Amino acid sequence: MRIRKKIWNNDAEPIIAIMVVLMVLGTINVFSSSFVLGTTDYENPYHFLRRHVLVMLAGLVLFFAFRKINYRRWRPLQGPLMLAVIGATFLSLVGVLVIGTEVNGAKRWLFGAQPAELAKLVSLMLAASTLSARIKRGKANSLFNVCNMKYGLIVVMAVLIELEPDMGTAAIVLGVPVIMAVVAGMSFKYVLGLGGFLALLILILVNVQPYRMARLKVWFDPWADAQGMGYQTVQSLSTIGSGGFWGMGLGEGVSKYEYLPEAHTDFAFAIFSQEHGYMGAFLVFLLLALLVLFCVRIANRAPDEFGQMLATGIMVLIAGQAIANIMMVGGLLPVVGVPLPFISYGGSSLMVSMVAMGMLLNICDHGRNAGGEFPKGEAKVTKSKDNKVHLKLVK
Template identity: 50%
Template sequence: MNGEKLRDFKEKHSWKFWMNDREAILGIVVLLLIIGTINVFSSSFVLSETYYDTPYFFLSRHGINVFVGCVCFFVGALVDYHRWRSWIVGIFAIVVIMLIAVLVVGVEVNGAKRWLQLGITVQPAEFAKMLAIFIEAAYISSRVSIGGKCQMLHAQLGVLLLLFILIEREPDGATAALVLGVPMCMLLMSNMARQMKLTLIGMIVLAGGVICILQPYRLNRVLTMLNPWQDATDSGYQIVQSLQAIGSGGFWGMGLGQGISKYHYLPEAHTDFAFAILCQENGFLGAFAVILLFGAFTYYGARIAATAKDAYGQILAAGIVCLIVGQAVANMLMVGGWFPVVGVPLPFISYGGSSLAVSLGAVGILFNIGHKSAPPKTLVTSAPPKNVDVFGRPRLKRIK
């Protein structure tokens, strides 16, 4: 048996946990959604019972959010990812109008205007994240297609700065940083000259320092992160409570629903600090499982990006992976006291409608990129062969 036949034999008879990268991404996200739904209920039923006289208030809303998110996933999975490039101008106009409307007639919570009441509560800044990825992917792919080098300063940067300023005015510094930061990461992964990449990194660090100086409350958050116990009853309260929740979980955890920090000790226990409750109730094992799932998402997402059939698909997929995994890393570092307290949710785990819709829609687009680049033996078509399912696996014959 020669080498080629041996490889074919091994591939045919070897067992695979995932048949292809798209199936892996879908399975990982479904597992995260299940974990997130359980955690949303466990972390919110006390607050829900206190203010809404039912333990299921946030769970029922989360169910609606999951349904809307699944619709967004299917839209992203079924629409050819190249079409989003042709719709950028229209999407940009809608998002900018919504961001301006937020500043004028937005719903104000804790001194910030971030939401629009349109029958349902919508957070337009979340949609700006995906728009920023579309814009940067279009620029980078256009430069690559003509054999040119990407530049640090380009016309699209002005558009991204406009989005950044509008979101920062709400204020929502964390989302504004993502809208500008994820495209910069995409630029660092492009064919831009090495010296220019180093300059860009230096400018990002410098900009962060300037913002902290101009806005002292951001500098205070950094200082609080370094020593939260110095003011454990005020500025460091949330971090201290988060660390206590994580530490009290130990290796095995207190058990589902048994955590005590959600009893009005830890603010935002079902949103930004949902991971702390997950650690308290499921311990190190639960936390490690979530980290492992995001690690697997990174791996399979990177594989889809690497095998995309064109530069636009490659950089768009890379941007989506950076957005979702970047938020996950930032949230877990924040909850663990290694990052300043910012309003970054943990994708698929934290409660939040707009965030979940955008995340699942982005995964749908990633799925579509993988679908377009799939090899013939696993290619998903609108009319799959009768002997295989939608993932390219052989169908079992029915016994008559």
């Protein structure tokens, strides 16, 4: 009998490989896109690279630490660890409004970190706890998925972040749990109603801040105000287009010479596309798509409902930020402060992404391996003829 060789021993290995490749590409791109700014503003071309590498090393420590923590410990309101994390998140979100550092008219930093990034993780853990319980009781199609105390805490976090103001991150903190509720099986009529309410809420928030309405108007025709509100979008599109098929070459991109603002953070993908061309951009697309597919695979193989929803939330968080950033850089969305996971420079964002990956791999370690078996002593999810979910312990 012919034995079929496997590329991976389990689902964790390809995720680690993809994450490492993305981080290597991101680190190279951070240096290439920031050495000009580092030289002019800090008299050190390695200023941003050094900080990025230090954050990445700290993120790796957190990645391995969170991979060892049983994901069931993160079930909200069931342990002191999660209660402490929730409390610290709310205190930091309030603290950033009171004593936070103001940059470009917004208070988003507290002692060099962005508490809003931690709120992303806390929100999806709260949502996973709520939805998993409702799935287990067979009530996942109800509107009450998002009408409870835990989703109320998510709304409060989103409001605090919006007050910074940071509408992009607030939309992620609130949007990811809503998408999780839809994935969990919310009834279509409730989805339509909730979608209409959120659209109305966005319209109100856009009108509250005049610059948001101006940014929305210029989104339809950035060249109408190419030297004003549309400057970043015009420069981003020009940067991507100038790279052509193969790109200008590593380090040869010209837009980082103070033509494109935030070239190493929110618009890092534009510089990457300019230097590596459409083929380089396609490679990033492919890696991110594979990462999402393996996230879905882990979610499907999770041993319980909480693991399934937590893995789904992590997948939506990573994929949502990637899609939003790439669409923004490509002019398909208005300019919002959403980084590209593992590619953009940003300490808090990178560390949260790596923590999320560590949690995801812990779910993977407790689920089925690549051969379709469960580890000894783990719970197996089965469905009976009446469509009810049952958990069976595999000895």
